[in-house]
Structure formats: structure tokens, C-alpha cells
Amino acid sequence: MRTQLRTIKGIIKEQIAGGLYTCQQKLPSERELSELFQTTRIILKDALIGLETEGLIYREERRGWFVSPPRLKYNPLSRSHFHRMVAEQQRQASTRVLDIKTELASSDVAKVLELKSLQSIHRIQRLRSVDNRVVLFVENCLITTLFPGLLQHDLSQSLTSLYKEHYGYHTVHSHFDVIPTAAPEHVAKALNLAEGQQILKICRVNYNQNGLLMDCEFEYWRPDAVMIRIDSNEH
Amino acid sequence: MRTQLRTIKGIIKEQIAGGLYTCQQKLPSERELSELFQTTRIILKDALIGLETEGLIYREERRGWFVSPPRLKYNPLSRSHFHRMVAEQQRQASTRVLDIKTELASSDVAKVLELKSLQSIHRIQRLRSVDNRVVLFVENCLITTLFPGLLQHDLSQSLTSLYKEHYGYHTVHSHFDVIPTAAPEHVAKALNLAEGQQILKICRVNYNQNGLLMDCEFEYWRPDAVMIRIDSNEH
DNA sequence: AAGTGGTCTAGACCACCCC
DNA sequence: GGGTGGTCTAGACCACTTC
Numbered sequence: 001m002r003t004q005l006r007t008i009k010g011i012i013k014e015q016i017a018g019g020l021y022t023c024q025q026k027l028p029s030e031r032e033l034s035e036l037f038q039t040t041r042i043i044l045k046d047a048l049i050g051l052e053t054e055g056l057i058y059r060e061e062r063r064g065w066f067v068s069p070p071r072l073k074y075n076p077l078s079r080s081h082f083h084r085m086v087a088e089q090q091r092q093a094s095t096r097v098l099d100i101k102t103e104l105a106s107s108d109v110a111k112v113l114e115l116k117s118l119q120s121i122h123r124i125q126r127l128r129s130v131d132n133r134v135v136l137f138v139e140n141c142l143i144t145t146l147f148p149g150l151l152q153h154d155l156s157q158s159l160t161s162l163y164k165e166h167y168g169y170h171t172v173h174s175h176f177d178v179i180p181t182a183a184p185e186h187v188a189k190a191l192n193l194a195e196g197q198q199i200l201k202i203c204r205v206n207y208n209q210n211g212l213l214m215d216c217e218f219e220y221w222r223p224d225a226v227m228i229r230i231d232s233n234e235h
Numbered sequence: 236m237r238t239q240l241r242t243i244k245g246i247i248k249e250q251i252a253g254g255l256y257t258c259q260q261k262l263p264s265e266r267e268l269s270e271l272f273q274t275t276r277i278i279l280k281d282a283l284i285g286l287e288t289e290g291l292i293y294r295e296e297r298r299g300w301f302v303s304p305p306r307l308k309y310n311p312l313s314r315s316h317f318h319r320m321v322a323e324q325q326r327q328a329s330t331r332v333l334d335i336k337t338e339l340a341s342s343d344v345a346k347v348l349e350l351k352s353l354q355s356i357h358r359i360q361r362l363r364s365v366d367n368r369v370v371l372f373v374e375n376c377l378i379t380t381l382f383p384g385l386l387q388h389d390l391s392q393s394l395t396s397l398y399k400e401h402y403g404y405h406t407v408h409s410h411f412d413v414i415p416t417a418a419p420e421h422v423a424k425a426l427n428l429a430e431g432q433q434i435l436k437i438c439r440v441n442y443n444q445n446g447l448l449m450d451c452e453f454e455y456w457r458p459d460a461v462m463i464r465i466d467s468n469e470h
Numbered sequence: 471a472a473g474t475g476g477t478c479t480a481g482a483c484c485a486c487c488c489c
Numbered sequence: 490g491g492g493t494g495g496t497c498t499a500g501a502c503c504a505c506t507t508c
Contacts, residue, residue, distance in 0.1 A: 053416070054417040055417075173468055174466075174467050175466035177463065177464050178413060180433070180458040180459075181288070182289040196288060198415070200415055227413065228412065228463075229410070229412050229413075230311070230411055230413075230465070232408050232409050
């Protein structure tokens with residue numbers, strides 16, 4: 001019988017659907033499962049990776065495999081704050097600031113921000129959780145000249161409202177890209193992923209009411225945690 | 236040395252970036268590469284899968300591994316025809332009709348189309364290629380009552396223009412979801428993927444000028460072939 | 471018929487997490 | 490220090506594509 005993989009996936013899937021495991025619950029270890037199914041760890045792992053690809057389960061590096069909660073619905077066009085959006089879906093959000101620095105723009109960032117060369121930017125890295133599960137790594141790069149004294153403010157809150165209250169800016173135009181790709185090293189580490197695991201990358205650029213390019217944002221989502229939902233009426 | 240994986244990925248990556256392999260060119264076989272790098276096929280395959288996840292290479296089931304061309308930029312909000320969009324990016328598009336039938340809506344489809352129960356739909360499956368590479372499987376489900384005599388028309392062309400010319404409908408409102416997930420069996424087969432490989436699923440629903448729900452569309456993209464690009468000004 | 475990737479076996483050590 | 494997943498070895502047969 002050369003369809004073990006399929007069978008194993010099917011059985012675990014049924015068990016999850018049937019409620020044997022609940023959201024965010026840990027599955028038995030790979031070794032345990034491979035004994036249960038009388039197969040090797042490699043094949044069992046392939047089965048788990050298959051379910052991970054579907055978005056049914058996820059892993060935390062060296063901690064184990066867990067059942068995925070329902071996907072968050074996310075509209076990158078709406079300027080809603082992360083915390084509000086999550087609350088509207090009856091989930092609980094939290095944010096942790098990882099790092100803030102002012103530095104020279106890397107070539108990637110310079111290109112996105114249309115900077116000439118060797119200009120400095122503010123770089124803010126934050127980690128966001130839904131129901132105590134880390135699902136999103138965000139990096140904001142702000143053009144320094146537009147945000148004097150930025151580092152003195154509380155950056156654990158919404159950047160959108162900070163822009164408005166302290167600088168009088170609001171975003172009137174933005175564009176963004178959604179790209180399925182692999183997690184770069186620093187992202188993988190922050191999200192507790194194995195290096196090179198699949199993530200959903202969203203790259204966006206914001207312009208203020210004067211048409212000035214203000215900042216860009218790189219979002220890296222755990223791919224099972226989110227779905228993009230856009231309605232052509234809602235903007 | 237326990238970082239072979241990384242090393243192998245790094246080397247192949249450089250070779251691709253350096254132009255040793257060109258777009259859509261086949262890499263040497265897994266066996267050949269594993270000998271070259273003096274490792275097992277399993278590890279070598281893991282390295283290739285890593286590059287696949289990044290979107291640098293792709294595979295065709297049992298045919299081999301190939302270098303990915305640049306991603307197509309795709310805006311699901313714009314009503315542009317597939318062929319026009321591809322042409323605008325200096326690429327070549329083609330479409331093949333796989334199957335057309337009229338049948339009872341499955342429960343999934345009935346839900347999306349807000350059908351009561353046991354209503355019939357027209358189901359059209361098509362396969363789309365860019366530069367002779369199959370990258371997209373599309374399934375359209377149309378509400379039968381709105382499209383009398385549909386099956387008599389040429390369905391290899393754009394559905395949007397068919398709606399307009401033969402039925403006087405145009406889409407004034409739509410919404411869609413973007414979901415990273417695994418390819419269902421029939422999609423995997425059509426796209427030449429191994430079952431359960433990663434794809435990007437886009438699920439959209441269209442309403443006509445009278446506010447009536449007309450049809451829905453399920454798109455399944457090879458994930459390395461596309462990036463979603465949306466501009467808040469462009470609609 | 472030969473070659474490809476897909477699946478599979480039966481082990482092993484390593485890096486890191488948690489207790 | 491015991492348990493977890495991550496990486497790794499050295500093979501094998503199978504299903505399918507290509508010639």
C-alpha cells in the first residue's frame with residue numbers, strides 16, 4: 001500500500017474536524033504519531049507538513065505541532081487598526097515592540113521608499129499576536145525627515161493614530177503587494193518558525209494628504225492565520 | 236557540519252541569480268544534484284522544497300524542477316481580462332477549456348452563491364498559461380437562471396465580455412478572498428502539481444448592475460507565479 | 471526501457487525548549 | 490536532563506513521463 005501519506009492525513013484531518021483536538025492544542029509528538037501509524041518519522045512529518053500547507057495545523061520550532069484556529073479576515077485596504085480589527089472578530093490582540101532604531105536605509109527599503117541613496121530611516125519592528133499566538137511580524141520604515149522626534153513617542157500603540165495626532169498626517173493613498181514566499185531568518189526567529197517556512201508577505205507603501213510618500217510596511221503573516229478579504233465597495 | 240541544507244540552498248540560489256540556469260530551464264535531476272553535493276536525496280529535496288517555498292523554482296510532477304520566471308502582477312479588483320493583463324506585462328497568455336457542465340451546486344458553491352438548495356449551476360473549468368507554463372486553474376460557477384443558453388457560446392474567450400455582449404451584464408461590485416492553502420486533487424492534477432502542494436486560492440463573487448449575485452470564481456495559482464498588487468487609487 | 475520525482479524504511483545525531 | 494522537532498544517512502520500490 002503506497003498511499004500511507006494520504007491515509008494518515010485523512011485520519012488526522014478527521015480527528016481535528018471531529019473535535020478530538022481543539023484549537024491551539026498540541027498534537028502528540030512526531031515519534032508518538034509515527035508509532036501510532038506504524039510508519040517512519042519522515043513520512044509522518046510529510047503528512048503533518050501537508051496539513052500545515054492546508055492551514056489546518058501549524059508548528060512552533062522545536063515545540064511541536066498545534067491545531068490552527070480559524071483564519072483572521074484582513075483587509076489591507078481598510079485603515080482599521082490591528083487591535084480594532086481583531087476585536088471586531090471576537091479575538092484578542094496584543095502587540096510587542098521588538099526593536100526601534102534609526103539607521104541608513106537598506107537597498108531594498110530605499111527602492112520601495114524611492115530614496116536617493118544613503119538616507120536614514122526610522123525602523124520599527126513589532127510582533128503581533130491573536131489569542132496569545134504570535135502570528136504577525138511587522139516592520140515599518142519611516143522617512144526620517146517627515147517624523148522628527150519620533151523615537152520619543154510610545155510606539156506600542158497604533159502608528160496610524162500617532163501619525164495623525166503628533167504629525168497631522170493621514171494616509172489618503174496606499175498600494176501594496178501580497179506575496180507567498182519563505183520567511184527570512186529574522187522573521188522566522190521572531191515568529192517561532194523553522195527557517196525557510198512558508199509565510200505570506202505584504203509590502204505596503206503609504207502616502208499622506210499632500211501626496212508625499214511617508215513610510216512603508218513589511219508584514220509577514222503565518223500563512224494559516226490569515227485570509228485577505230477585500231470588497232470593492234468598501235473604500 | 237549540520238548546515239548542509241542552508242549551504243546547498245545558498246549555492247543553488249547563487250547559481251540561479253548568476254544566470255547559470257535561465258527561466259523555465261530544468262535543473263539537473265535530484266539524484267544528480269545529491270551526488271554533486273554529496274548528500275542524500277532526502278536532504279537535497281528539502282533544499283529544493285525550500286527554494287520552491289521562496290518562489291525561486293517550481294516543479295512539475297515527475298518531470299523535474301525548473302527555474303521560476305518573474306511573478307505576474309495581478310490586481311483582482313481590476314476587471315481587466317487575463318489575456319490583456321498578461322500582454323501588458325510583455326508576457327504571452329493562453330487559455331484552455333477543460334470542462335463545462337450544468338449540474339447541482341455542491342454545498343460549498345451553494346453557500347458562496349447564497350443558493351437555497353439543490354439549485355443547478357453552470358460550471359466552467361479552464362486552465363491558463365503564461366509563456367507556455369500552466370500557472371492558473373479557474374473554475375467559474377454561474378447561476379443558471381441568469382444565463383440561459385450559455386453552453387452554446389464560445390467559452391474559451393473572456394467571460395466578462397460574454398456577460399456583457401450576450402446578456403447585458405457587467406460587474407459593478409465584487410468581493411474576494413485570498414487564501415494560501417494546499418491544492419485539492421483535481422487542481423493539483425490540472426496544474427501538474429503533486430497533491431497537497433502549496434497554491435494561492437482566490438475566491439471571488441461578482442454582482443451585476445442590478446445588485447444581483449451573478450457568479451463566483453475559484454482561482455488556484457501556482458504560488459511562485461503571481462503576486463497580488465493593489466493600489467487604493469485604481470478603482 | 472530508461473529516467474524522473476514520489477513515497478517509504480530504519481535508523482542516527484544535533485539544537486533547542488521546558489522542567 | 491529528558492523530550493521535542495530539525496537535520497542527516499543509505500538505501501529501496503513505485504507511478505509516471507519521455508523516448
